Amino acid sequence: MKSLNLLNNVEKGKLLADLFPNELLKISEYIQAHYEMLSDNEDKIRKNWDTNIITVDMWYRLAEEVNRAIKQNGKKLLKSRCFAD
Known part of the structure; x- marks a missing residue:
């Protein structure tokens, strides 16, 4: 596995989704709340x-x-790959 600083944005998104699959809904809601702000x-x-x-x-x-x-x-x-992309 590459070190974190060598990952591109899609790879970082996939890693985040894989590490916290139960949090993807909250993450997307957080992003939407910031967009509203x-x-x-x-x-x-x-x-x-x-x-x-x-x-x-x-x-x-x-x-x-x-x-x-x-x-x-x-x-x-909420699917890991879709979130990463």
């Missing part, structure tokens, strides 16, 4: 964004993609 506070977050590593537009685009994937896949996400 981002949506509700978008103006404030945009105003205070100060990182150069990732733009606020990119962050919101990623958040929207993840939220859409959770809504589209629903319970299928």
Whole structure:
């Protein structure tokens, strides 16, 4: 098995899902709650964004993609491989 720092994002997601299969629903709910917080506070977050590593537009685009994937896949996400992808 590769060390954690050598895993790509899909491999890390699979590992997380394999280690905590009973927590996948809670993890997806947590992600959705954070998406709602981002949506509700978008103006404030945009105003205070100060990182150069990732733009606020990119962050919101990623958040929207993840939220859409959770809504589209629903319970299928509770399967390890689907969650990782």
